[in-house]
Amino acid sequence: MPGTVRIEVLTSEVLQNNPLNDPHQRKLVVYLPPSYMTDPSRRFPVIYLLSGFMGYGTMMLSPQAWGYAIDERCDKLIAEHAMEECIVVMPDCFTRWGGAQYMNSPATGNYEDYIIREIIPYIDRTFSTQTERNHRGIMGKSSGGFGALRLAVNYPELFSAFFCSAGDMYFEYGYKPDIPKTYNALYKTGGLDGFLKKFFEAPKKSGEQITAINIIAMAAAYSPQASEPYGIELPFDLQTGALKETVWQRWLAHDPVFCVDQKAWRENLSKINHVFLDCGARDEYHLHIGARIFTDKLRNYSIPHWYEEFDDGHMGTSYRYDVSLSKLSRSIA
Known part of the structure; x- marks a missing residue:
């Protein structure tokens, strides 16, 4: 039995009157796993899935040639018992410039607040979620991976796990x-x-x-x-x-390979129960080098984590969601 996709429309207060005049009414994609409709008493963990630069939630529903839209992939993984049943939330944080790195900025708007102060509370009051941090994770690729890492570290009271795929790091x-x-x-x-x-x-x-x-x-x-x-x-x-x-x-000052050297940042990172990263070993933006530097520092600081490189570049790696959705869902189940 397939899951269900809901497209909610949120009217954001924090994005209202943003400096780029971007819409403050946004679509929010919510994937509900198969058992959501058949077991009304059950509550589910939640994964927040962040798009990369120039991406947004509804784009993830696009079918792919010889591949899967994200809801189809979740259905497949759940049917194969490779993924725990989770609610998957995909926000729209697109801007006139193509993205905002999921940060608050006076030049773009408060997209960090949009996720933390508006989307998460909305999901928890609207859907049958497990609201404890141990059942909430965040993930993304590229800019989405950067956002997932950064938001998890900034709010360890909200997230117990993150998966950063080819996240922006080592800006040099x-x-x-x-x-x-x-x-x-x-x-x-x-x-x-x-x-x-x-x-x-x-x-x-x-x-x-x-x-x-x-x-x-x-x-x-x-x-x-x-x-x-x-x-x-x-x-x-x-x-x-x-x-x-x-x-x-x-x-x-925002580069994770340098942020990790700051004691307070590192202490927050250490509060995350499950730290997952991966990257293609031929990443065109050299993000595999950033990931190697970052995870080397994690080892030196004795911060538990999981890191994997695979033989590919930066683009066309949606198949790696098989790994990230599997690991992240099991860590928050």
């Missing part, structure tokens, strides 16, 4: 190589205004444009600055392309 390798590419894209269009005009007018976005909008989105998350255009301080000089070291240090 992951983001820095794209900074000169972004500078070139902005320089030849006359600056940020010119680039954004061409970007939003383009019927098909080029690879160079996607690279640049990603760096712009990251700047909105990591280095907001009210006095700058669009409330964003870019990590490079718009005229010369020179790296702005003070801005870059603001970015690095």
Whole structure:
């Protein structure tokens, strides 16, 4: 018997009047496992599944050639006894820039608060959930993996487990190589205004444009600055392309490979019962190197965790949900 997909519509107070004028009414995808409809007295654990950059909840329902939409994958794994029955929640945190890293920022809006203060309470009062932290986990890939790790560490009283798949870390390798590419894209269009005009007018976005909008989105998350255009301080000089070291240090303050060296951050991480990470060994953004550095530090700090590399890159790895959904669901069952 298949599970059921509900698409709820939330009117958010924390996203109202956000600086990008993005919608504050959002769709929220909720997967209910097969037994939800047949056993009304039963309460279920909850997994929060965060999309990567340029993604949002309803996209995960798209059928894939020779693959599975997320609800189909959950049905398959549950039928094979590879996944415990869980409610799976997929929020929409898309922004004009393509994402917000699931953070609060005066340049984008309060997407951390949206998940923590609005979505989680809504799910617990609307559905038959197990509300204790031991039965709540969070997961995601790429920006979603970064968000899952960060939110779990920020709120260990809410989450007992997370799975970070190819999450953004070691920004020196992951983001820095794209900074000169972004500078070139902005320089030849006359600056940020010119680039954004061409970007939003383009019927098909080029690879160079996607690279640049990603760096712009990251700047909105990591280095907001009210006095700058669009409330964003870019990590490079718009005229010369020179790296702005003070801005870059603001970015690095959010990098998990450095955050883990902070005692308070590490103590919060140690409160998480189950820490899972994976990454493709050929990740095009070099996130496998970040994952290796991060997990090496976890070992040195004696923080229990599970990490696996697999023979693939960054894209087209939805099949790894077989691993992450299985492990995370069993850890919170």
